[in-house]
Amino acid sequence: MISNDRQDKLLMETCIKHLTQYAAMIKTNQGAQSDESIGRLRKMIGEMEAYWNLNNKKDREEQFDKTLRRAVQTGRTNRVSEEQKIAAVNGLYRYASEMVSAQGAEAADRVKEVQAVIKELADGWDMDKVWAAHLCFLIGSMAGYKEPPPSETREESRFFKDISAVAEKMGFEVKGVENGLLQLYLEGSRVAEVNESGSMVYRPNPNVFKLMDEIEAWKSREENLHMQDGLQM
Numbered sequence: 001m002i003s004n005d006r007q008d009k010l011l012m013e014t015c016i017k018h019l020t021q022y023a024a025m026i027k028t029n030q031g032a033q034s035d036e037s038i039g040r041l042r043k044m045i046g047e048m049e050a051y052w053n054l055n056n057k058k059d060r061e062e063q064f065d066k067t068l069r070r071a072v073q074t075g076r077t078n079r080v081s082e083e084q085k086i087a088a089v090n091g092l093y094r095y096a097s098e099m100v101s102a103q104g105a106e107a108a109d110r111v112k113e114v115q116a117v118i119k120e121l122a123d124g125w126d127m128d129k130v131w132a133a134h135l136c137f138l139i140g141s142m143a144g145y146k147e148p149p150p151s152e153t154r155e156e157s158r159f160f161k162d163i164s165a166v167a168e169k170m171g172f173e174v175k176g177v178e179n180g181l182l183q184l185y186l187e188g189s190r191v192a193e194v195n196e197s198g199s200m201v202y203r204p205n206p207n208v209f210k211l212m213d214e215i216e217a218w219k220s221r222e223e224n225l226h227m228q229d230g231l232q233m
Contacts, residue, residue: 007204008094012052015091016045018084019117020064024071025080026124037120038068044117047110048095083212085125086199092118093135093201100142111143131195134179157196159218166214170207184211 023041026034042064049060071077080088096114099107115136122132160182164174172192173185181193181201192202198215202208 008098009052009054011087011091011094011204012048013054014084015088015095016048016054016060018080018088019045020067021078021080022088022121022124023064024067024077027068028071028075028077040113041117044113048091051095051099080125082199085121085127089118089121089127089132089135090201092121093139094203096139097142100139105144108143111139115139128195128197128199130180131197131199134181134195135201137179159196159198160194162218163194163211163215166218167211170211170214172207172211184208 019041023034023038026037042061045064046061048054054060092114096107096111099111118132118136121127122129160177163182167174167184171186173188175183175185175190177183181195183190184192184194186205186207189203191205192200192208192211194200194215198219200208200212200215
């Protein structure tokens with residue numbers, strides 16, 4: 001596939017970079033027990049590169065192997081931030097949804113592999129598993145097969161109310177909460193879905209990145225308030 005969407009390609013390259021770091025982490029922590037997962041990740045990275053027509057495939061494969069060798073030799077891996085983890089999962093979600101759109105049922109096997117990797121990342125990186133399950137549910141629905149639906153989120157929280165107010169001031173159209181995810185639109189198109197912990201599925205957009213900063217600021221304020229309450233008790 002030849003994609004003219006530069007933002008999607010950048011997202012895929014970012015995703016591949018962080019998948020490589022995840023592979024290094026499990027190689028360091030689990031040794032030979034991680035070989036099956038690493039093989040699956042290496043294969044998927046190659047398929048993503050081919051699908052999105054990314055450049056320098058050979059260099060990227062060499063970097064994957066080099067990163068793993070260095071991790072084994074030193075016993076250390078680079079830290080992956082929460083934002084980078086979310087970007088990796090978003091890249092996989094975008095990859096799966098694009099395959100379903102372009103190939104339909106023919107992509108079923110590869111889509112299921114993407115779902116398996118998303119679930120593994122959520123577990124290995126200690127991410128929000130309800131969010132990951134919802135993404136897999138959406139992917140399965142798009143592909144035409146059933147996935148167990150994620151558990152429903154309780155009524156709209158203060159976090160959603162506060163972030164909705166911030167998003168509206170930034171020009172987003174807020175369309176409520178569906179399946180535990182706050183729906184945000186720009187110019188008639190959905191650009192982000194945010195869960196109650198602040199993780200999101202998104203299309204690359206400067207306003208979305210600014211909203212991420214606002215969400216982190218909100219979480220920091222809440223943490224400070226909790227700390228102050230604890231000191232007063």
